[in-house]
Amino acid sequence: MIHSLFLINNVGDLFLEKHWKSVISRSVCDYFFEAREKAGEPDNVPPVIRTPHHYLINIYRDKIFFVSVIQTEVPPLFVIEFLHRVAETFQDYFGECSETTIKENMVIVYELLEEMLDNGFPLATESNILKELIRPPNILRTMVNTITGSSNVGETLPTGQLSTIPWRRAGVKYTNNEAYFDVVEEIDAILDKSGTTVFAEIQGVIDACVKLSGMPDLTLSFMNPRLLDDVSFHPCVRYKRWESERVISFIPPDGNFQLMSYHISAQNLVAIPVYVKQNISFFESGSSGRLDITVSPKQTMGKVVECVVVTIHMPKVVLSASLNATQGTYKYDPLTKILVWDIGKLNPQNTQKQPNLKGSLSLQSGAPKPEENPSLNIDLKIQQLAISGLKVNRLDMYGEKYKPFKGVKYVTKAGKFQVRT
Amino acid sequence: MTTMQKLLQLPVNAVNIVKSVQGVAQGQEEALSPVLTPDSGPQNWYNAVQPEELRHLRSSSFGGGGGGEGSDDRPAQEEGLTSIQSQPLRHDDLKEMLDSNKDSLKLEAMKRIVAMIARGKNASDLFPAVVKNVACKNIEVKKLVYVYLVRYAEEQQDLALLSISTFQRGLKDPNQLIRASALRVLSSIRVTIIVPIMMLAIKEAASDMSPYVRKTAAHAIPKLHSLDPDQKDQLIEVIEKLLADKTTLVAGSVVMAFEEVCPDRIDLIHKNYRKLCNLLIDVEEWGQVVIINMLTRYARTQFLNPNINESLLEEGSEKAFYASDDEEDEDKKAEAAALAKRKPYVMDPDHRLLLRNTKPLLQSRNAAVVMAVAQLYFHLAPKAEVGVIAKALVRLMRSHSEVQYVVLQNVATMTIKRRGMFEPYLKSFYIRSTDPTQIKILKLEVLTNLANETNISTILREFQTYIKSMDKDFVAASIQAIGRCATNIGEVRDTCLNGLVQLLSNRDELVVAESVVVIKKLLQMQPEQHSDIIKHMAKLIDNIQVPMARASILWLIGEYCEHVPKIAPDVLRKMAKTFTNEEDIVKLQIINLAAKLYLTNSKQTKLLTQYVLNLAKYDQNYDIRDRARFIRQLIVPTDKSGALSKYAKKLFLALKPAPVLESPFKDRDHFQLGSLSHLLNAKASGYQELPDWPESAPDPSVRNVEIPEWSKCTSRKDRKEKKVEKPFYSDSEGESGPTESADSESDSGSGSESASGSEESRSARSGSESEDSGEESESEEEEEDEEDQKKKKKRLEKTKARKAVEESAESEQSSGAEDRKRSRKMVKNQKSVSESDSESESSESEEESEEESEEESESDTDIRKKKAPVSKPPPKPSKKESKKENKEMSLLDLDDFEPAPASAPVTPVNFLSSSLVSDLEGLSLTDTILAPTTIAPSGSIKMYELLHRITGEGLAVEYCFSRQPFSPDPNMVAVQIQFTNNTNAETKNLHIEEPRLQSGMRIREFSEIEVLAANESVTVVMGIDFCDSTQAANFQLCTHTRKFYVSIQPPVGELMTPAFLTENDFKKEQGKLMGMNEISEKLTLGDKCVNEHVIVERVTATANLSRVPCGSDKECSSPPPPPSAPVYRFAGKTVSSGSLVLVTVAMKDSAGAQLTVNCEKMVIGTMLVKDILQALSQ
Secondary structure, three states, X not given: OEEEEEEEEOOOOEEEEEEOOOOOOHHHHHHHHHHHHHHOOHHHOOOEXXXXXXXXXXXXXXXXXXXXXXXXXXXXXXXXXXXXHHHHHHHHHHOOOOHHHHHHOHHHXXXXXXXXXXXXXXXXXXXXXXXXXXXXXXXXXXXXXXXXXXXXXXXXXXXXXXOOOOOOOOOOOOOOOEEEEEEEEEEEEEEOOOOOEEEEEEEEEEEEEEEOOOOOEEEEEEOOHHHEEEEEEOOOEOHHHHHHHOEEEEOOOOEXXXXXXXXXOOOOOOOOOEEEEEEEEEOOOOOEEEEEEEEEEOOOOOOOEEEEEEEEEOOOOEEEEEXXXXXXXXXXXXXXXXXXXXXXEEOOOOOOOOOEEEEEEEEOOOOOOOOOOOOEEEEEEEEOOOOOOOOEEEEEEEOOOOOOXXXXXXXXXXXXXXXXX | OOHHHHHHOOOHHHHHHHHHHHHHHHHHHHHHOOOOOOOHHHHHHHHHHOHHHHHHHHHHHHHHHHHHHHHHHOOHHHHHHHHHHHHHHHHHXXXXXXXXXXXXXHHHHHHHHHHHHXXXXXXXXXXXXHHHHHHOOOHHHHHHHHHHHHHHOOOOHHHHHXXXXXXXXXXXXXXXXXXXXXXXXXXXXXXXXXXXXXHHHHHHHHOOOOHHHHHHHHHHHHHHHHHOHXXXXXXXXXXXXXXXXXXXXXXXXXXXXXXXXOOOOHHHOHHHHHHHHHHHHHOOHHXXXXXXXXXXXXHHHHOOOOOHHHHHHXXXXXXXXHHOHHHXXXXXXXXXXXXXXXXXXXXXXXXXXXXXXXXXXXXXOOHXXXXXXXXXXXXXXXXXXXXXXXXXXXXHOOOOHHHHHHHHHHHHHHHHHOHHHHHXXXXXXXXXXXXXXXXXXXXXXXXXXXXXXXXXXXXXXXXXXXXXXXXXXXXXXXXXXXXXXXXXXXXXXXXXXXXXXXXXXXXXXXXXXHHHHHHHHHHOXXXXXXXXXXXXXXXXXXXXXXXXXXXXXXXXXXXXXXXOOOHHHHHHHHHHHHHHHOOHHHHHHHHHXXXXXXXXXXXXXXXXXXXXXXXXXXOOOHHHHHHHHHHHHHHOOOOOOOHHHHHHHHHHOOOOOOOOOOOOOOOHHHOOOOOHHHHHOOOOOOOOOOOOOOOOOOOHHHHOOOOOOOOOOOOHHHHHHHHHXXXXXXXXXXXXXXXXXXXXXXXXXXXXXXXXXXXXXXXXXXXXXXXXXXXXXXXXXXXXXXXXXOOHHHHHHHHHHHHHHHHHHHHHHHOHHHHHHHHHHHHXXXXXXXXXXXXXXXXXXXXXXXXXXXXXXXXXXXXXXXXXXXXXXXXXXXXXXHHHHHHHHHHHHOOOOOHHHHOXXXXXXXXXXXXXXXXXXXXXXXXXXXXXXXXXXXXXXXXXXXXXXXXXXXXXXXXEEEEEEOOOOOOOEEEEEEEEEOOOOOEEEEEEEEEEOOOOOEEXXXXXXXXXXXXXXXXXEEEEEOOOOOOOEEEEEEOOOOEXXXXXOOOHHHHEEEOOOOHHHHHHHHHHOOHHHEEEEEEEOOOXXXXXXXXXXXXXXXXXXXXXXXXXXXXXXXXXXXXXXXXXXXXXXXXXOOOEEEEEEEXXXXXXXXXXXXXXOHHHHHHHHHHHHHHHHO
């Protein structure tokens, strides 16, 4: 399975290595660097690179390449999924997964890696178990550690491994028992030039933050479970009950976790919350172009559309933009050729004055005009609304005596929301 | 940053300056061997530990120690250099810290050392200082020391041994976690000397109370195996033990070990198969992946292809055949029955169990698990059920781009085989401008594969958007995709072509070039209609600079110069001008064009051609010079040029087949999907081939598990017995036949009857078991079922279905007379099932038709003969017998059976008798044996004389080896004795007396024959255990008046019974019987041994062996041996000791062959070789 792991930053510095079997020289990464060079964009590095004696399976995440060395046949997804799990664990431990935090917590990182894999095969990947084995750092503890000279390694031996429920440790205690659920939906859509929908779908997740004492057994039910077309669950969910009763029954892990993700069946028409009118054109002569974009709310179910941002990857020849925005601010970065228009809130009442961005683009003189108009990527957010109409009916708890506080929040966001021009 | 570090911090650069001079030499040496060479490690260390020498430097060395933390910002190389330079000194202070009494100091030192290791710096010279602390009380220090040890133990083996005793102590610790961690570290230390210690520790841990320790033991197995492969056998024992473990914690890890150590020992899985299937959902995600992948392979070896009927149904002729069934003559009916017998497919319940238990895992959050299930379904599920995976795979497309990449690769392969599955999700593969290029190209591939007549217009519209993309690689791929759609779907070819032609005026040269190449391929399919496109392209040659595109245009013009007679010479003229500046591929095409024009239009182009050829003659590239010379010789007729130049036109202007544009993912599915090998399209090391489906299912009973008595439940076997109870008594209702067919249909979804495959053998076996079973109500048994297996409703349904199947078998067995009737009914049943091909059949109609068909099928003796014994299970079931049934099924499937009734009227009798009949007879009850008519010895069974008519005074006795298992004692050879009384008086009290036998031999006499009337004959069966030798058995045959001394000497071939082996098993077993146990002989085949049938027949006539399926002919779908040299394999085992006898006849050129016999009993082997040789060379 996984033989070694190298962490390489964006510029190509190798800053951490860990071997689970015998040591493999870091020179094996040269093959990776070669592929990295060839790919140009970090996204384009092939996830699996073949070298004479090894296979390198890598992921790119948070500006770090996690490069694992494989020697024998293994399902590539197995490794990829594991590497992402490692990154998530780092994120969980240090708040963010970046080169700086990893370097700051080198010893913890190393210990984590040691616990997560044994002989290249995953051993403990559940964050609850890991946190018992190795305590995450926090400011207070760091200070105490400095004074007393102890480290982050757990002093008591973990019991979680041996409980029947691997994802939850025993003996959890809270003074305030609370369970929060966030229903987050994302709209993935492709709109064509005329504004008609080429493709649209809704993907949702339910994130949970459960802080309950003891061993609570929760049941979450929906008003309209038929909406859900395809679901995937955290391992804690009892699949059989979902199949038969369409309720989600589970013993939750302690703390934050993603309970489920779902897909709304394609039969339901997806409400597109905004309407985008755009006109981008480049002129053959004069090395210039025009841009005119109007964004207005549409089908928002009476809610306010917030955090609207339009991002455009301009063609290489666009040197600068002189535009005028009636609402919000715009920024054009001539280096990355990205135009960002941060609109903010869309006011549903004021239908006359819709946010508009208008002006001219100057092109590199002499260069031929771009073949294609750049497409618009739209970001937005609607609070208190699940665009699919999904509603949580109730949450019941069994197995414990106290009365927990329960809360549900709905948010709709734009996922990969693209307007072709 | 801790206080300690702060205290230690000094300006690093200052230290470096001081050190740089003496650091360089040492630094270089270390740089050469940072970690890898263990030899240099100790050397460095020895230098470093001598405190006296370095003491004077120590005062300044503190800076280096602290500096490590702060020096991160500098570029890696500089950092590396710095660390090397300051290493010996820094390490010195670390050593001091490690030696101190304070745990906090030790901990600080260890943390810094671990940080060094993490950065890939060499800390090996600290080994002795660190290893001292292995026994440290502080658990934090201890852990870090473990980390260090695992990293460096391999390099400093001697010193590492110091720590072993600590771990050994740890292995005995009352705390399970300490035991586990001790084992983990112990097994991670790659030191060969401690292999025996590791072995011992693993063995002990494998039977530890704590499942966590057992899990660790499972992890340790592959570690030890990679350290010392010689331990394999012992490790396999441990794996076997751990496989039997019932905790989910262990399951994943042990299967992982299994896959790494002994992936081919599939036999270890049998007993654990059902348990693994049932535990699967509760195993942790990573274990699930490994288990599912392993079970996929397992299922491929143990179950039948669920899609096997696909091809059969597609033949189509069968329907008509059945429709006119009633009018057909008997012969055909027999054949129909045989076909019907082959056709129905019933899924093994275990196969179903696997599919059912993996399906929920499609909902897993882990992409690897979803993919594993998806590939399992793709490789194992019936075609109709594979669709469920599409949705889950499409979901994965939302995941990280690496996941997308892998999933798309697999989807691309799947879409080629099963396009329909993904068609509803077409839009999910639409491409966004923000996708990485590699994802875009894969999506494009999928879209292209999905394109068909109905959706092509939408897809083409999408493609049009893609062509405008800024990503040029992607545009090129899009154009190629359009080309492929155009070739695959005739309707849109013109549209695509027009679209591509429009692209020719695109400003981007790459786009144009790519279009030209694709257009060229398209035009090649139908050039006549597109001369204007060719003209258009000819005009483009002035503007296009991309060599490949230019070459393509030139080739097109040359190839179709007759369609553009005016333009072509002009193009050549232009090209001749620029010839010297062109790229090589363009030059070659110019020569090509010139040659073709010369041949078609020599008047205009003769001089131009000469000119071009002359230019080419002096080209720098030898390929071009060669080509020019060659073409000149070919096309320009000279007096020397031979016959070839006459055909020059044919050579150059031959019709060229259009290229086939096909997906690069075609045929990739011979790799297991989801595997690394599939992704790379090349075999990765350690890849386990996905085996082909077996021709016939191996014995399913191997998966039966005896559940210990202490548990409340009864074993599976017992349950079955009980299940049979009810149907047994309700038999008189006469429903069993129809119910059974209806039920089993609903279970498996395919037209199924009881008479198929594994299902039947199972039912037969369990049916017979019921004879001595207790009496328990059915409901009770169901309750237990629920409790024990935890498989609730579904499971119950299934058992019911199976029950129904068993029901019929049971009822058949119940009585002889009814049995006949029923078997006919079954035949009828089958017929109607296949006739209507509908899933629902009313039982009433069944009954009615039965009456009608009574007479008809009465005459159908052929069928009955075959049927009756099959449906009658042996009276006392044993594993051996159940196996036999199974084997018999496989024999029916063999296609050498097929031609028997029709083609050769002589051979079939022999043939049937040699393999089939004898087997069928083996299944019959004792009373049928006593009824000689059913088993009238046919020609091929050789009769031997025991007592001649004259010596016997009118009593003639003959015997033969009936080749049926002797039911009272399976270790005996059955000898069938026929007495004929040729006198006019009765002979009385025929019996055996005073057997005189060699030691070990046993005899089981037939029961005395009271009276044998005049001119009557009677047949009896006796059993003799020859102890696997050919020594004669002597005894006296007594009548009421006389005694005759007689002896029976068996030919060696009769000392064995057929054994069923798959080809793989055969090869495996053969591998075990090499050397002394292998006897090989060359032979020349006799004149009559011309075809396969004769050879098979001869061998099986000589020895009681069964043919190993999947041998040599068309039914063999696994790597087919070259047709010129077929190999026939036969397997059997000796009757008394059960040693395997493997016979291989490998055909060589013309009449030569190689005969190989592998047998543990050498004497038998030698004799068998002799006999078979004789048989074959006659």
